[in-house]
Amino acid sequence: MMNNDKGLLRTLMEILMVSTRLGFSSFGGPVAHLGYFHEEYIRRRRWMDEKSYADLVALCQFLPGPASSQVGIGIGVMRAGLLGGFISFLGFTLPSVFALIIFALLLQSFDVADAGWIHGLKIVAVAVVAHAILGMAQKLTPDLKRKAIALLALVITLLWQATFSQVGVILISALIGFIIYKHQKDDSETSVRVPLSKNFAILCLLLFFGLLILLPILREVTSSNWIAMFDSFYRSGSLVFGGGHVVLPLLEQEVVPTGWMSEETFLAGYGAAQAVPGPLFTFAAYLGAVMNGWTGGLVATVAIFLPAFLLIFGALPFWDSLRRNPKIKGALMGVNAAVVGILISAFYDPIWTSSILAPIDFAFAAVLFSMLVFWKLPPWVIVVTGAAGGTLMTFI
Template identity: 45%
Template sequence: MLQNSSDITSITNKPTKKHGGSAAEVFLVFLKLGVTSFGGPIAHLGYFRQEFVEKRRWLDDEHFVHLLALCQFLPGPASSQLGFSIGLLRAGWRGAIAAFVAFTMPSALILFALAMLSDQLVGPWGQGALHGLKLVAVAVVAQGVLGMARTLTPDRPRALIAAVAAGVIAVGNNAWLQLLIVIAGGLLGLVLCHGVTRPTQSSFDLRYGRRTGIALFALFSILLVTTLMPLQGFPPLVHVAGAFYQAGALVFGGGHVVLPLLKQTVVDTGWISNDTFLAGYGAAQAVPGPMFTLSAFLGDRLHGGDGGFLGATTSLISIFLPGLLLVAAALPFWRVVGGGPIAARVLAGVNAAVVGLLAAALYDPVWISAVLNAKDFAIALIAFVLLVAGRAPVLLVVTWCVVAATFAHVVG
């Protein structure tokens, strides 16, 4: 790993510092998140903020949102890219790989087992437990929105930007509109946030520079172009890798947004049946971790189950790889956003817009898909109080929501 002066780039203009952690530390933290982060990609942001901003203080709210904004600009799974970036900043390349493996592995392994048990998820006990996981997401996202709003919208201009962003996205929610709102937030910040003049500072740095970033982007591009070329005569797994790489490289928004493209990739081509695809989708909602691990389920079931472990592993790596290459390529260039007062105002607006996006996501899809009656509201409210006032561990909150929702669902 290069560590000379020409290949070390700070995320800000501060001098390069020694990284603050080890790959083992990163792995253990993300492993815990990998087995407790229920609720999908929006909820993951709340879990990450609680773990890395509030609890461990690996980064501050501004830096957290800057990384989040970058991941939202790029195609791929935003929460996995964010986790990969945090691991990279904390402990270098080993930390990045440790974060990805630890956060992804639990849900990928669970989906192997759920592939054979998916029919049992349709009963009242299974449905009650699934609904409880949705209520966990309500509490976690609400806590994240509250904390970020306090830090990132401390004045009227930024509160206004957040409110407008939330209102617009609530009316017309799609991935491209989210990107436009982030851009508009930056422009409004430039005009309205005159009181923000200090560039953002960060205590983290990268161990590589722009040359490495360019090389990573070149690798991403070469692989994408290769997958778009005819692949006749190659083994079936090469076609599988190419199809899943395209899905990861060409979808903006991540999570549920990738589902139509995956359906086109594996169902319309006849690789798996539509019933199997829907069963995998249901199973993916039942497990913690990134939604993209659905690819492991699909890869295992290719051609009626002939994909097996090799098919699952190929699909899993292929769909995540482009997003991780892109975020690693972009990070050395992202530091320029903190270079002066104009950029600071732009970022203040971007941060406020992201708060608005999360607030809108708290309503749709998190709230409207989970809080269906007064019982649901009571369960979610207690979970929220446990997190905010009681500072209860997430696992306790998950247990409360699942047990309470299952009881309410079964008893009626």
């Protein structure tokens, strides 16, 4: 028993170390985060096989909430249970939470959105995501049919950038995959393990919907400012599909018309959020800190991420049993191919369009990509080089 406890403690410390390093270095938005996760968790440490990772990404794309954070939580859960999920989340999220609370308290008027090192970090995201897409495409689109599904997903998500477009594409791809591959035999073994019970999963799903209904009622009955704030951020985190940027208009509607802050303060925080690594949902930490100090920042962070925990805990046990069902595997093959197309779409917009603005940007991205892929340097070296190169480029 003692050896088991020591083994679990070592695993948890390893998760904390790796996720915290990612929390300090993962710039570029949710798609870039999936690239960093793929590089660190799948390629380097082999905590999960490519197919299981793709299945997890597909699930988190389908669920509302911050997809990259949910993927990180899911990997932690599969590695070391509930504690592993929490620790993976804390390591990845707390660096940007603390940074944005400090921005809110001390540096609200400090303009960093156009700093050279920020632009360099955007170019880092180009290299990281390109590498991830190449690796996933080789594994998940090996034949012409799946390449066609990926292409369909790419075209639809590029031309129809609506809130539910990704969910629609995943559903259509699942149907196509089921029709094409329902008799396909897939003997590949997967190493995924979900140490959560279905009873616990059901409890989490009931709590998710219960809070969604109960919080607005408590808000009206109590007139408490803290409950009102918790309700606003919980609801925003519950109703977002398609990644962190989609949450911005929801949050703006919650905090500006209510008089909690001015439009200028809101936009200044968004500029600050671009300057920090980690999930964009940590923008809530800035907003909460503006409204109620550092305590408000922490409460807002808990409120906006709580739905992500409840949904991923509630979905994982059922997802694992479904993905092992022979009748479902064909649908998952279609979904996995669609994920490649969705990643390529997001790689172009917003990552490429906001990062590669001149020939020198493309040249620098090629250098960073070569450092990552051919010289196999660790991601943190690429991040540091990107920040330094972006700063130097402002003088050219």
